[in-house]
Amino acid sequence: MNAPSSKTTSLRLYSDDALSPLPLASCFDKPAPIEVDVGCGKGRFLLARAKDRPQTNYLGIDRMLRRIRKVDRKAVRAGLTNIRLFRMEAYYAISYLIPPESISGYYILFPDPWPKAKHHRHRLFDERFIEALHRTLLPGAPVHVATDHLPYFKEIQARMRAVDGHFEEIPAWEPAEHERTDFELLFLGHKDIGRASFRKRLE
Numbered sequence: 001m002n003a004p005s006s007k008t009t010s011l012r013l014y015s016d017d018a019l020s021p022l023p024l025a026s027c028f029d030k031p032a033p034i035e036v037d038v039g040c041g042k043g044r045f046l047l048a049r050a051k052d053r054p055q056t057n058y059l060g061i062d063r064m065l066r067r068i069r070k071v072d073r074k075a076v077r078a079g080l081t082n083i084r085l086f087r088m089e090a091y092y093a094i095s096y097l098i099p100p101e102s103i104s105g106y107y108i109l110f111p112d113p114w115p116k117a118k119h120h121r122h123r124l125f126d127e128r129f130i131e132a133l134h135r136t137l138l139p140g141a142p143v144h145v146a147t148d149h150l151p152y153f154k155e156i157q158a159r160m161r162a163v164d165g166h167f168e169e170i171p172a173w174e175p176a177e178h179e180r181t182d183f184e185l186l187f188l189g190h191k192d193i194g195r196a197s198f199r200k201r202l203e
C-alpha cells in the first residue's frame with residue numbers, strides 16, 4: 001500500500017495485492033475520523049466537504065478511473081490534505097479492504113439505480129453490502145443515502161430497516177447548498193429526491 005502524503009502530486013491509494021486490508025489510519029497525513037463517499041463521481045460533494053472539515057479525513061471510492069483522476073487533480077490543486085481516493089469496486093472495497101469498525105460515516109449519494117428489472121442484480125444495496133457497511137462502521141456511526149430513483153429509494157429503506165436490526169433510522173441528512181453532488185444538481189427543482197440516514201446500533 002502506498003501512503004501518499006499531501007505534498008505529493010496524487011492523493012490516490014493503490015492496494016498492493018487487492019487482498020489485504022487497507023492500513024487506513026496510516027494512509028492520511030493526520031489521524032482523524034474517516035468518512036467515505038461511495039461512488040464519489042466527479043467529487044463536488046467530497047471536495048466541498050473535505051474543505052469545510054479539515055479535522056475529518058475523507059476517502060472517495062469510485063470504480064471509474066477517469067472520475068478518480070479528475071477528483072485527484074482537483075483535490076491536489078485545492079491543496080486539500082485530508083482526502084484520499086481509491087479506484088475500486090465499492091462492494092469489494094468495503095467487504096474486504098476496509099478494516100472493521102474504522103469508518104465514522106458513509107455517504108452513498110445517487111448510487112446507480114439500474115432501473116431495468118433484469119439489471120437490478122447490479123444494484124449496490126443488497127444484504128451483503130449492508131452487512132459490509134455494518135462491519136466497517138464504528139458503533140453509532142451513520143450511513144447517508146440519497147437518490148432520485150424513488151423505487152430504489154424504497155428498496156434501500158426497506159433493506160436498511162430489515163437487516164437484523166443492525167441500523168436505526170435517524171433524521172435524514174441534508175447537504176448544504178455548496179455540497180450538492182454533481183448528479184443532484186441535474187435533478188434539483190424538477191425531480192423528487194429520496195433521502196434517508198441510518199446509524200449503526202450501539203448493540
Ligand SMILES: C[S@@+](CC[C@H](N)C(=O)[O-])C[C@H]1O[C@@H](n2cnc3c(N)ncnc32)[C@H](O)[C@@H]1O
Binds near residue numbers: 042064111183
Ligand atoms: C450516478 S453516479 C453519482 C456520482 C456522485 N455520487 C454524484 O452524486 O454526483 C454513480 C457513481 O458511482 C460509481 N459507481 C457505481 N457503482 C459502483 C461500484 N459498484 N463501485 C464503485 N463505484 C461505483 C460510478 O462510477 C459513478 O461515478
